[in-house]
Amino acid sequence: MSPRVFRDxxxxxxxxxxxxxxxxxxxxxxxxxxxxxxxxxxxxxMTDGRRLSVPLQWIPTLYHAAPSEREKYEIGPNRKMVIWDPDKCAINDELRIDDYLIARPRPSNGRS
Structure with a gap:
């Protein structure tokens, strides 16, 4: 194993x-x-042992939903999404795990 060099x-x-x-x-x-x-x-x-905790306040549809409605999710067939089907519950939303694992640039607010 080779040593690492940190320079100042x-x-x-x-x-x-x-x-x-x-x-x-x-x-x-x-x-x-x-x-x-x-x-x-x-x-x-996650299947690799990681745990990701996302504040419900970041997801208004979940934050404002009844706890019993939050539980009516399905894990998508590709195992990359949590889906709430509006035909089965009061929530109509999809949560993609990559959206919370990969940093994204902030959207422009129109100000310079």
Whole structure:
């Protein structure tokens, strides 16, 4: 294993890295396994062991819905979405996990 070099303007410092890159796990694909709710968050459990908690306030349709209606979701066939079917509940929405895993630029508000 080769040491990493971190440089600043005055000196070079060498630090040993304790593990090779092959010892780390980098998920290739993120898929939904389970969904849970509490009073504040929707908790998305992924097949790779990660947990993603999204504030319900970020999703107005869920935030304003009754807890019993939130529970009437389906996990999409590609396991990348949580879907509320308006024919089965009072919510009409889809939550895509990639929207909460990948940073996106803020939308322009028309101000310069």
């Amino acid at each position: 303007e005055t000196a070079t410092t060498w630090y040993d890295i304790g593990f090779p890159v092959s010892a780390y796990i980098f998920p290739h694909e993120t898929l939904l396994q389970d969904v849970r709710f509490d009073d504040t968050y929707i908790h998305l459990h």
